[in-house]
Amino acid sequence: QEPLAESGGGEVQPGGSLTLSCVSSISAFSLATMGWYRQVPGRQRELVADITGGGTIKYTDSVKGRFTISRDNAKKMVYLQMNSLKFEDTAVYYCNADLGYPFWGRGTQVTVSS
Secondary structure, three states: OOOEEEEOOEEEOOOOOEEEEEEEOOOOHHHOEEEEEEEOOOOOOEEEEEEOOOOOEEEOHHHOOOEEEEEEOOOOEEEEEEOOOOHHHOEEEEEEEEOOOEEEOOOEEEEEOO
């Protein structure tokens, strides 16, 4: 079983919304800092948002006010609600779990296109 599996990507018009979901099979999920990263070809993977086990949240500046990260420890799920999507949000989005060593999902493509 994959430790992390993303879903919810797709194609959306500028200004639209998508919600990404990530389900985990990691037993210590509630202790992990869970994050969403994104990557476009030729560029480094960048942090979009993360949330600690205690609920502290961090966003990269470019998504503040538009994206919301949340988690459900009982379901071992983490979500990324993305509103007011822009062309520059187009990327492969990866779920990450940090327990001192990283776990990664395979990624889900988000394309913002008119």
